[in-house]
Amino acid sequence: xxxxxxxxxxxxxxxxxxxxxxxxxxxxxxxxxxxxxxxxxxxxxxxxxxxxxxxxxxxxxxxxxxxxxxxxxxxxxxxxxxxxxxxxxxxxxxxxxxxxxxxxxxxxxxxxxxxxxxxxxxxxxxxxxxxxxxxxxxxxxxxxxxxxxxxxxxxxxxxxxxxxxxxxxxxxxxxxxxxxxxxxxxxxxxxxxxxxxxxxxxxxxxxxxxxxxxxxxxxxxxxxxxxxxxxxxxxxxxxxxxxxxxxxxxxxxxxxxxxxxxxxxxxxxxxxxxxxxxxxxxxxxxxxxxxxxxxxxxxxxxxxxxxxxxxxxxxxxxxxxxxxxxxxxxxxxxxxxxxxxxxxx
Numbered sequence: 001x002x003x004x005x006x007x008x009x010x011x012x013x014x015x016x017x018x019x020x021x022x023x024x025x026x027x028x029x030x031x032x033x034x035x036x037x038x039x040x041x042x043x044x045x046x047x048x049x050x051x052x053x054x055x056x057x058x059x060x061x062x063x064x065x066x067x068x069x070x071x072x073x074x075x076x077x078x079x080x081x082x083x084x085x086x087x088x089x090x091x092x093x094x095x096x097x098x099x100x101x102x103x104x105x106x107x108x109x110x111x112x113x114x115x116x117x118x119x120x121x122x123x124x125x126x127x128x129x130x131x132x133x134x135x136x137x138x139x140x141x142x143x144x145x146x147x148x149x150x151x152x153x154x155x156x157x158x159x160x161x162x163x164x165x166x167x168x169x170x171x172x173x174x175x176x177x178x179x180x181x182x183x184x185x186x187x188x189x190x191x192x193x194x195x196x197x198x199x200x201x202x203x204x205x206x207x208x209x210x211x212x213x214x215x216x217x218x219x220x221x222x223x224x225x226x227x228x229x230x231x232x233x234x235x236x237x238x239x240x241x242x243x244x245x246x247x248x249x250x251x252x253x254x255x256x257x258x259x260x261x262x263x264x265x266x267x268x269x270x271x272x273x274x275x276x277x278x279x280x281x282x283x284x285x286x287x288x289x290x291x292x293x294x295x296x297x298x299x300x301x302x303x304x305x306x307x308x309x310x311x312x313x314x315x316x317x318x319x320x321x322x323x324x325x326x327x328x329x330x331x332x333x334x335x336x337x338x339x340x341x342x343x344x345x
Contacts, residue, residue: 002031005038005194016040019074020057022136022160027060030163036061036186041193042231044261045115051261054111055231061189065171066128066180069112070155071105073098077135079145102149105131115192119259122192125185130174132167136160193230195255222248230255250276254283257290264345270295292345297326300334307337 009016009024020039027037038059045054058070075088075096089095109131116122134155145154152173159166181189222244229235229252239245246267253265257280265280267273273295281288294302301311317325 001029001033002027002035002037003033003190004028005036005190009039017072017074019134019136020072023058023070023072023134023155026160026163027058031060031167034063036190038190038194040227042227042229043112043115043193044231044233044256044259045111046118046261051233052111052114053231053233054108054115056105056108056112059112059189059193060167061186062180063183063186064180065168066130067112067189068167068170068174069105069109069129069131070134071101071108071131072134072136073101074135074137077138079149081146084146100148101133102131102146102153105133105153106148115259116189119192121258122185122188125181125188126178127185128171128178128180130171132170192259194227226251246272246276250279253280253291257284257287261290262345263291264299265291265293266296266299268296270298273298297330300330300337303341303343304330304333304337307340309333309337 004024004027009021024037024039027035031037038061039057041056041059043054045052056069057072058068060068060070073088075090078087078089078095079085080087084100086098086100087095088098109129113127113129116125116127132153132155133149136155136157138156139158140151140154140156141158142151150173152169155163155166155170180186225237225248229248237245237248249265253263256263265273265276267276273293277293280291280293284291292299304311312325314322314325
């Protein structure tokens with residue numbers, strides 16, 4: 001049985017299409033233990049100094065063959081030869097416009113390549129990459145889907161009982177040569193895209209002083225949030241006190257720093273910023289050079305100072321004057337300073 005991550009799909013996950021469940025089940029049953037199958041993968045990649053979102057329905061990896069990016073489309077698939085537009089018709093007979101799945105799979109294959117080559121833990125391996133598209137609800141047969149959609153890169157319903165053969169066919173039809181990254185490379189890929197499901201957290205308040213480390217199992221919701229954070233540049237997470245927002249933020253900061261990104265962790269409370277700095281320093285070691293941790297007002301003061309914007313003597317400000325300075329003057333001057341200071345995270 002293949003190494004499946006997650007080990008199984010939630011039974012009550014209506015957002016997971018039936019087409020992906022079929023592919024997941026067949027991978028688990030047909031592929032051997034040397035195969036690694038990652039479902040619903042998200043990552044951030046950098047190309048030319050710019051960050052890009054990356055995602056794949058499945059990433060299927062093997063120590064010798066390499067890494068396959070698989071895009072899955074359910075329903076009855078149609079492609080308009082004149083316009084090149086793709087459609088998927090669901091069981092209710094409703095047609096939906098969809099993106100070109102072959103272009104999508106190829107684009108994500110190259111974004112994954114950029115990610116692997118830019119990350120310290122994976123850049124030293126040889127990555128043979130391939131892509132394919134699965135249409136598990138239909139038989140493609142000899143139907144022509146265009147020059148960018150050769151039959152060798154298609155897994156249809158007739159291939160479901162011989163999935164390993166179809167995956168190997170896609171590897172042979174994709175560009176690149178040589179062997180895959182080996183077992184160590186596959187483990188590095190797994191650690192990068194689907195890190196372990198436990199986070200280390202030091203006790204808060206006075207318990208924090210004892211530096212007693214407690215391991216917290218992630219809830220399914222927290223894990224989904226971390227997975228989601230891995231592939232999106234702008235995310236807002238809301239939750240009540242104690243729901244784990246700071247824990248998730250620290251873990252995301254740690255992950256991004258280990259992937260080579262410059263990271264800013266900022267919060268309003270000065271004590272919390274100091275605690276966060278200690279935790280990240282302990283976990284990251286030398287890689288902490290990638291991370292800046294500051295509370296909001298100290299961050300603003302630092303940027304304004306570097307921009308040459310003078311600060312008043314706060315000891316001379318009292319009552320309403322002090323409130324006006326922090327509530328009105330600082331935000332405006334902070335924004336002005338950002339036009340001068342080129343730090344970006």
